Amino acid sequence: MSLPTHVRLVEVGPRDGLQNEAQPITVADKVRLVDDLSEAGLSYIEVGSFVSPKWVPQMAGSAEVFSAIKQRAGVTYAALAPNLRGFEDALAAGVKEVAVFAAASEAFSQRNINCSISESLKRFEPIMDAAHAHGIRVRGYVSCVLGCPYEGKVNAEQVAPVAKALHDMGCYEVSLGDTLGSGTAGDTRRLFEVVAQQVPRAQLAGHFHDTYGQALANVYASLLEGIHVFDSSVAGLGGCPYAKGATGNIATEDVLYLLQGLGIETGIDLDRLIAAGQRISQVLGRANGSRVAKAHSAQ
Numbered sequence: 001m002s003l004p005t006h007v008r009l010v011e012v013g014p015r016d017g018l019q020n021e022a023q024p025i026t027v028a029d030k031v032r033l034v035d036d037l038s039e040a041g042l043s044y045i046e047v048g049s050f051v052s053p054k055w056v057p058q059m060a061g062s063a064e065v066f067s068a069i070k071q072r073a074g075v076t077y078a079a080l081a082p083n084l085r086g087f088e089d090a091l092a093a094g095v096k097e098v099a100v101f102a103a104a105s106e107a108f109s110q111r112n113i114n115c116s117i118s119e120s121l122k123r124f125e126p127i128m129d130a131a132h133a134h135g136i137r138v139r140g141y142v143s144c145v146l147g148c149p150y151e152g153k154v155n156a157e158q159v160a161p162v163a164k165a166l167h168d169m170g171c172y173e174v175s176l177g178d179t180l181g182s183g184t185a186g187d188t189r190r191l192f193e194v195v196a197q198q199v200p201r202a203q204l205a206g207h208f209h210d211t212y213g214q215a216l217a218n219v220y221a222s223l224l225e226g227i228h229v230f231d232s233s234v235a236g237l238g239g240c241p242y243a244k245g246a247t248g249n250i251a252t253e254d255v256l257y258l259l260q261g262l263g264i265e266t267g268i269d270l271d272r273l274i275a276a277g278q279r280i281s282q283v284l285g286r287a288n289g290s291r292v293a294k295a296h297s298a299q
């Protein structure tokens with residue numbers, strides 16, 4: 001399969017990245033991050049989550065963040081909603097696109113959203129109805145597509161029915177998440193080959209954590225499988241509160257560098273993106289997780 005000429009990057013740093021930080025982060029710092037990212041040319045930014053603050057305290061100020069960001073034309077600002085309550089809160093905050101999130105592993109589903117996979121899919125149905133009524137687009141996630149922190153190996157055959165269920169209920173795109181970051185390029189190719197029998201490749205995305213250092217190879221393997229949407233996190237921020245030891249998502253800077261080397265367009269300015277990542281890393285007082293940003297600042 002030939003490589004795409006254009007790739008869309010879904011920036012999940014403000015949500016998937018910051019949700020895992022133990023220290024308090026001010027609304028102003030979150031807003032600055034989102035604005036820096038839109039100014040760097042990201043066209044899709046996951047800004048926050050409308051989840052229980054008891055489960056993920058760091059996302060508690062998401063409505064305030066939405067009301068303070070500079071919303072640029074052509075940029076999608078999205079939020080996670082685990083249930084109808086979350087969807088309604090997102091709607092009240094002016095959110096125009098939401099994401100629902102299921103898992104391919106029962107144990108992770110219980111730890112993350114306190115219900116079984118089938119209960120979660122039932123819970124999403126009223127969200128889909130309400131979203132349809134309000135003209136809101138819904139993206140879907142499947143976590144633990146290549147491994148589960150509680151159950152170990154996850155087969156592509158476990159992932160495909162969950163992805164299909166999300167697609168069938170109206171998610172316009174389903175992002176397959178290697179939450180644990182343990183998958184290899186071979187696993188990734190097989191995953192897309194199997195899932196693409198149920199959901200068109202053009203409606204699938206890759207979401208890779210870099211715990212085992214395989215994320216960039218997995219992006220390349222996905223490109224070879226005809227996937228052209230990837231989730232990534234500036235400065236490699238994050239992890240998952242319910243996947244102990246999992247590191248951040250693949251750094252947006254590193255994916256962008258790979259794509260530029262392949263002549264694939266994204267519309268993102270690498271220098272501005274690196275500056276955004278450096279700034280949030282300083283705010284958090286942690287090393288920048290992007291290899292490209294580190295190399296750039298060493299020059």
Ligand SMILES: CC(C)(COP(=O)([O-])OP(=O)([O-])OC[C@H]1O[C@@H](n2cnc3c(N)ncnc32)[C@H](O)[C@@H]1OP(=O)([O-])[O-])[C@@H](O)C(=O)NCCC(=O)NCCSC(=O)C[C@@](C)(O)CC(=O)[O-]
Pocket residue numbers: 016019049050051052053054055056080082083085086087089101112113114141142143144177178179207240241
């Ligand atoms: C789904 C629930 C709410 C179920 O949690 P529950 O305890 O079963 O829910 P409940 O309906 O029994 O409600 C319990 C309390 O939460 C409140 N509540 C109920 N819903 C909401 C809401 N929407 N917003 C705010 N508050 C809410 C509700 O009002 C009640 O408050 P109380 O009476 O105790 O004061 C909970 O498990 C939860 O919020 N989980 C979120 C977990 C999460 O955000 N995980 C991280 C995102 S997923 C991820 O990172 C993976 C991904 C997407 O990046 C891909 C990958 O890498 O794999």
